[in-house]
Amino acid sequence: MIRTSGLSKTYDGGVQAVTDLGISVEPGEIVGFLGPNGAGKTTTMRMLTTLLRPTSGTATVAGHDLVADAKEVRKRIGYVSQGGGILPTAPLKGELELQGMLHGLSRRESAARAGEVLARLDLAGLENSLGGTLSGGRRRRFDIALALLPDPALLFLDEPTTGLDPQSRANLWDHIRTLRQENGTTVFLTTHYLDEADALCDRLLIIDHGRIVAEGAPAELRTGGQTLDEVFLDITGRSLREESALTGKEA
Numbered sequence: 001m002i003r004t005s006g007l008s009k010t011y012d013g014g015v016q017a018v019t020d021l022g023i024s025v026e027p028g029e030i031v032g033f034l035g036p037n038g039a040g041k042t043t044t045m046r047m048l049t050t051l052l053r054p055t056s057g058t059a060t061v062a063g064h065d066l067v068a069d070a071k072e073v074r075k076r077i078g079y080v081s082q083g084g085g086i087l088p089t090a091p092l093k094g095e096l097e098l099q100g101m102l103h104g105l106s107r108r109e110s111a112a113r114a115g116e117v118l119a120r121l122d123l124a125g126l127e128n129s130l131g132g133t134l135s136g137g138r139r140r141r142f143d144i145a146l147a148l149l150p151d152p153a154l155l156f157l158d159e160p161t162t163g164l165d166p167q168s169r170a171n172l173w174d175h176i177r178t179l180r181q182e183n184g185t186t187v188f189l190t191t192h193y194l195d196e197a198d199a200l201c202d203r204l205l206i207i208d209h210g211r212i213v214a215e216g217a218p219a220e221l222r223t224g225g226q227t228l229d230e231v232f233l234d235i236t237g238r239s240l241r242e243e244s245a246l247t248g249k250e251a
């Protein structure tokens with residue numbers, strides 16, 4: 001579903017954010033992409049979703065070449081960014097219908113699809129609520145509903161549960177699992193929560209300084225009775241990264 005070879009990104013100004021990335025994600029997998037601040041997660045995610053052009057390397061995403069066939073890739077993926085895309089003043093169903101029409105559905109198809117994705121994310125009954133009135137958990141679910149409108153084979157989630165309470169996080173994990181189970185959706189997500197990576201993901205990729213430094217199922221990475229947090233810190237070191245994450249980042 002995703003295959004990259006030598007994928008790299010150097011920003012204007014010379015920051016080499018991602019170097020020689022070679023990863024693969026199989027259909028139906030839930031893969032967690034972990035790394036300290038500034039490691040290159042968002043840059044990778046933006047490249048894989050066609051939002052950022054790689055400096056070099058190649059990638060196939062959802063069966064199409066990332067650069068030569070970006071339009072075809074876009075038709076087959078959903079992307080939920082960290083901030084989400086919700087409009088606080090629009091009724092949920094109207095917002096979904098509009099987005100459906102942007103994806104080329106007729107008004108009728110779009111309305112039907114909006115109803116389906118709301119039900120799928122357990123948001124039925126909230127059709128006429130305004131975006132701004134939703135709780136954090138529902139809001140994230142609505143963001144995912146939006147991304148699911150075109151029925152993507154591959155869903156990218158950037159820190160889907162950051163800021164949510166434990167109940168809403170567990171609930172969102174259930175929804176993601178159900179999506180995979182019922183639809184076969186492949187999920188590629190970033191997270192800073194190692195319990196989330198452990199509970200939800202089939203496989204983890206750990207990136208640091210723009211390179212993959214470890215990869216495997218959570219149980220494979222947890223060796224010698226260590227927690228995943230300990231493994232992560234052993235691999236990526238204990239120095240703080242906030243500063244490097246901010247250096248050179250354009251607004």
Ligand SMILES: Nc1ncnc2c1ncn2[C@@H]1O[C@H](COP(=O)(O)OP(=O)(O)OP(=O)(O)O)[C@@H](O)[C@H]1O
Nearest residue numbers: 011017037038039040041042043245247248249250
């Ligand atoms: N638009 C940009 N211009 C220049 N440098 C950038 C830009 N965006 C990111 N960077 C730099 O690229 C590197 C990787 O950043 P990226 O945002 O991909 O990391 P990340 O792993 O997503 O971090 P975080 O967990 O903080 O979101 C960092 O050194 C960052 O400062």
